[in-house]
Amino acid sequence: MDITFLIEHLPTLLRATRVTVELTVATLVLSTLLALPLAVIGIEKTSGVSRWLNVYALLMRSVPALVVLFFLYFGLAEVGLVLPAFATALLGLTMSATAYNLAIFRSGLMSVPRGQIEAARALGIPDWRIWTFIVYPQAMPVLLPIYLSNATLVLKGTSVASIITIPELTATANEIVSLTYRPFEILLGSAAIYVALGGLLSLASRYAERTWRTR
Amino acid sequence: MVTRAKPRQPVAALSPRLMVEMRGVSLIINGKAILNAVDLDVWAGQTVAIIGPSGSGKTTLLRTINHLARPSAGEIRLDGERIDPQAARLRAQRAGIGMVFQNFNLFRNMTALENVMFAPVATGRARVAEAETRARKLIARVGLSDKCGSYPSELSGGQQQRIAIARALAMEPKVMLFDEATSALDPEFAREVLDVMSDLSASGMTIVAVTHEMGFARKVADRIVFMEAGSILADGTPDDLFSEAAPLRVKRFLTS
Numbered sequence: 001m002d003i004t005f006l007i008e009h010l011p012t013l014l015r016a017t018r019v020t021v022e023l024t025v026a027t028l029v030l031s032t033l034l035a036l037p038l039a040v041i042g043i044e045k046t047s048g049v050s051r052w053l054n055v056y057a058l059l060m061r062s063v064p065a066l067v068v069l070f071f072l073y074f075g076l077a078e079v080g081l082v083l084p085a086f087a088t089a090l091l092g093l094t095m096s097a098t099a100y101n102l103a104i105f106r107s108g109l110m111s112v113p114r115g116q117i118e119a120a121r122a123l124g125i126p127d128w129r130i131w132t133f134i135v136y137p138q139a140m141p142v143l144l145p146i147y148l149s150n151a152t153l154v155l156k157g158t159s160v161a162s163i164i165t166i167p168e169l170t171a172t173a174n175e176i177v178s179l180t181y182r183p184f185e186i187l188l189g190s191a192a193i194y195v196a197l198g199g200l201l202s203l204a205s206r207y208a209e210r211t212w213r214t215r
Numbered sequence: 216m217v218t219r220a221k222p223r224q225p226v227a228a229l230s231p232r233l234m235v236e237m238r239g240v241s242l243i244i245n246g247k248a249i250l251n252a253v254d255l256d257v258w259a260g261q262t263v264a265i266i267g268p269s270g271s272g273k274t275t276l277l278r279t280i281n282h283l284a285r286p287s288a289g290e291i292r293l294d295g296e297r298i299d300p301q302a303a304r305l306r307a308q309r310a311g312i313g314m315v316f317q318n319f320n321l322f323r324n325m326t327a328l329e330n331v332m333f334a335p336v337a338t339g340r341a342r343v344a345e346a347e348t349r350a351r352k353l354i355a356r357v358g359l360s361d362k363c364g365s366y367p368s369e370l371s372g373g374q375q376q377r378i379a380i381a382r383a384l385a386m387e388p389k390v391m392l393f394d395e396a397t398s399a400l401d402p403e404f405a406r407e408v409l410d411v412m413s414d415l416s417a418s419g420m421t422i423v424a425v426t427h428e429m430g431f432a433r434k435v436a437d438r439i440v441f442m443e444a445g446s447i448l449a450d451g452t453p454d455d456l457f458s459e460a461a462p463l464r465v466k467r468f469l470t471s
């Protein structure tokens with residue numbers, strides 16, 4: 001183990017870390033914003049739309065993100081739609097993360113007794129306020145631990161973006177390794193960075209769970 | 216034989232005012248008529264008890280009044296105005312119909328006070344401060360001033376149900392619907408809730424209450440409606456329905 005070698009390449013790794021963080025945060029934000037309202041569909045009774053969402057969620061959770069990214073990167077180019085690599089990665093990762101979040105949010109929403117929704121309806125409260133102020137707050141303690149552990153998977157999942165030339169942490173580490181033929185220090189270093197980021201997420205999760213403790 | 220009760224002597228008005236009017240209301244699910252062309256008139260200030268065997272459609276009847284269950288046919292009017300299925304109008308009309316459920320259905324992420332304040336604020340009818348003042352008054356009215364800051368999980372069933380009544384009253388409804396409001400409660404707690412309901416009735420609130428409490432039906436209600444298999448089989452004063460002259464089916468139900 002040669003620390004000076006690692007330190008020499010650390011700035012490059014940290015620059016790549018920034019890409020990983022950006023991709024993770026953007027994927028989490030987009031997939032969460034999409035899944036929050038979509039998860040509501042079908043909670044009270046199944047409909048055509050909710051069935052299609054189920055099919056989508058099942059499909060996207062079954063197909064590896066790698067395949068989705070390849071499909072978007074090469075498939076879209078085939079039909080003449082060329083997106084920048086970062087946008088392609090973000091789109092693919094978001095499609096996949098949305099499917100997971102959809103399932104996670106649903107399970108949380110299902111845990112809230114249906115009668116409260118009826119009571120709120122009977123009072124004339126608009127739907128979006130029912131979900132925002134009554135149902136989601138109660139679903140939080142159920143869905144948060146799963147959501148946050150899934151967020152760690154999203155973080156690790158950004159490494160598949162390396163295959164479509166995104167200079168994120170894994171891609172960059174691989175590149176340094178192939179140039180220097182010294183995998184040990186570099187891979188250990190990038191692993192340490194992933195662990196640190198994951199640690200941040202689990203700190204956030206500890207904090208969030210305390211805030212949303214079940215009543 | 217169907218007997219029809221005359222409206223109770225109107226309190227102030229010269230002509231009695233129809234608060235709830237159901238005309239030929241049917242609800243058909245999977246080819247089965249759960250409600251079968253029901254007609255029901257409830258006059259302002261009346262307390263109507265709905266009784267009948269399990270599965271006869273009592274809950275469904277209540278739920279069609281505010282369109283929690285959408286009728287397949289027929290018409291429902293609230294204070295002369297037809298219930299409009301268009302979402303925004305429906306919300307406004309639902310606000311005028313208080314509903315109390317067997318399982319209380321309090322919002323469990325909110326304190327008692329927040330439960331009572333929430334709807335007036337969320338529907339834009341009142342500012343927070345004003346809603347809070349009124350909520351505190353209503354909570355005092357159901358005798359729970361000391362419980363304003365308690366969460367539903369910290370209240371007994373009877374206390375939860377009284378908060379649920381206050382929550383419904385906060386919208387200043389024209390009519391209150393009760394669906395077996397005391398069935399989930401031990402007798403002592405049921406008593407507290409029945410007392411609140413009796414007070415409401417005495418104060419002139421229009422009430423439709425599905426109930427198994429024959430004491431309440433007999434003493435507090437102006438009218439009793441007997442349902443069976445999705446139809447109203449009898450509709451009369453408590454004296455009518457508890458008399459020897461009542462339809463045989465009703466007598467059998469009351470003595471069973």
Ligand SMILES: Nc1ncnc2c1ncn2[C@@H]1O[C@H](COP(=O)(O)OP(=O)(O)OP(=O)(O)O)[C@@H](O)[C@H]1O
Binds near residue numbers: 244249273
């Ligand atoms: N959404 C629904 N789908 C199918 N059947 C239903 C539905 N709602 C009610 N029913 C049926 O309609 C009938 C009447 O139900 P309802 O709950 O109105 O009866 P009830 O008189 O309130 O009975 P209980 O005294 O047991 O509360 C029952 O046979 C019930 O199974």
Ligand SMILES: [Mg+2]
Binds near residue numbers: 273274395
């Ligand atoms: Mg019922």
